[in-house]
Amino acid sequence: MSPKRTLLLVALTFVTVACICCPTNLVLFPPTPTLPPTDTPVSTDTPTPIFTPGPCSDAACQQACPGLLASIVSASEGYSPLKTSGGGTESKDSVHILVRYPVDGDTLGNASFHAAPADLEAYQQDAAAHQSIWDFFTSIIPAEQRPMVNEFVIFTDGDYEYLAAVERDSSDLNHWALKVDIADAGDHKALAATLLHEFAHLLTLNNDQVYAAYYNCPVDYINPGCGRANSYIDEFYQTFWVDIYDEWAAVNALPEGKVRDQKMAEFYYTHQTHFLTAYASTEPAEDIAESWTYFILVPPPTAHTTGARKIMFFYEFSELVQLRSEITARLCEYFLNPANP
Numbered sequence: 413m414s415p416k417r418t419l420l421l422v423a424l425t426f427v428t429v430a431c432i433c434c435p436t437n438l439v440l441f442p443p444t445p446t447l448p449p450t451d452t453p454v455s456t457d458t459p460t461p462i463f464t465p466g467p468c469s470d471a472a473c474q475q476a477c478p479g480l481l482a483s484i485v486s487a488s489e490g491y492s493p494l495k496t497s498g499g500g501t502e503s504k505d506s507v508h509i510l511v512r513y514p515v516d517g518d519t520l521g522n523a524s525f526h527a528a529p530a531d532l533e534a535y536q537q538d539a540a541a542h543q544s545i546w547d548f549f550t551s552i553i554p555a556e557q558r559p560m561v562n563e564f565v566i567f568t569d570g571d572y573e574y575l576a577a578v579e580r581d582s583s584d585l586n587h588w589a590l591k592v593d594i595a596d597a598g599d600h601k602a603l604a605a606t607l608l609h610e611f612a613h614l615l616t617l618n619n620d621q622v623y624a625a626y627y628n629c630p631v632d633y634i635n636p637g638c639g640r641a642n643s644y645i646d647e648f649y650q651t652f653w654v655d656i657y658d659e660w661a662a663v664n665a666l667p668e669g670k671v672r673d674q675k676m677a678e679f680y681y682t683h684q685t686h687f688l689t690a691y692a693s694t695e696p697a698e699d700i701a702e703s704w705t706y707f708i709l710v711p712p713p714t715a716h717t718t719g720a721r722k723i724m725f726f727y728e729f730s731e732l733v734q735l736r737s738e739i740t741a742r743l744c745e746y747f748l749n750p751a752n753p
């Protein structure tokens with residue numbers, strides 16, 4: 413365990429769902445795509461799907477793809493989403509928003525520049541790097557899956573800390589911004605895992621999936637809000653969170669600070685076998701995002717654990733199995749193309 417892990421595990425706190433910030437520098441992914449020990453057996457009638465890494469364009473890609481996906485998991489070691497207190501990236505003094513781009517499909521519009529310290533001007537002016545990061549995102553996430561992304565933001569807080577975030581427009585719940593820290597974007601495999609996590613928020617927290625108002629929600633579990641009937645996140649909540657909701661909600665309701673951080677860490681350690689990562693324990697929205705990332709990157713698990721069940725959860729939806737196939741193919745073709753960085 414790295415010293416930073418101990419430090420940061422007790423720093424788990426919450427922001428509102430509007431800005432979901434995902435820093436680097438936390439060892440939460442396991443070093444290998446293994447799963448927690450058995451705690452809750454799954455029913456024996458759970459179907460085991462056949463692992464298909466996706467329709468790569470050629471045999472060489474298909475052969476290399478599983479290993480490539482595993483290498484993304486390995487590269488993610490030390491890079492995992494972690495929210496911090498205070499309402500997101502823009503509320504931290506160390507975070508500098510550098511450039512905002514309007515987005516139209518795959519295309520970035522004209523940049524609008526924010527005031528930034530002189531030592532960050534190189535990052536701010538590096539339009540080629542901004543475009544490269546955006547192209548990476550659009551190359552791995554199909555266009556029809558991201559119509560809600562209407563802004564792309566380049567920021568930095570220096571090395572580590574935040575890596576990426578998604579932020580929902582408070583005035584239009586169908587519009588989201590994708591934010592990436594240019595200082596941390598050079599490790600494309602770590603960035604890939606984080607972008608998969610961010611995309612999970614777009615997939616599960618968009619306006620078609622959730623209510624963001626208290627009055628629609630008998631149980632408030634998305635800080636604030638809840639999933640609409642038959643939404644992915646509500647199915648996930650009903651399956652995995654009902655039994656631990658009261659305990660989590662009591663911690664979640666505490667005012668931000670050291671006591672709450674410690675209680676949230678205790679909640680994780682109490683229920684460690686329920687979660688694929690510590691960050692997943694911070695709320696259902698992060699749990700489903702972390703589980704989605706594993707769903708994309710690892711073969712279907714055969715272990716009978718809650719973590720395995722969370723990965724298998726997505727196989728219940730044929731459209732998500734199809735999407736997994738497409739994303740894995742895109743990932744593999746990107747990384748196996750020597751022309752890409």
Ligand SMILES: [Zn+2]
Pocket residue numbers: 432433434493609610613697698701
């Ligand atoms: Zn997240």
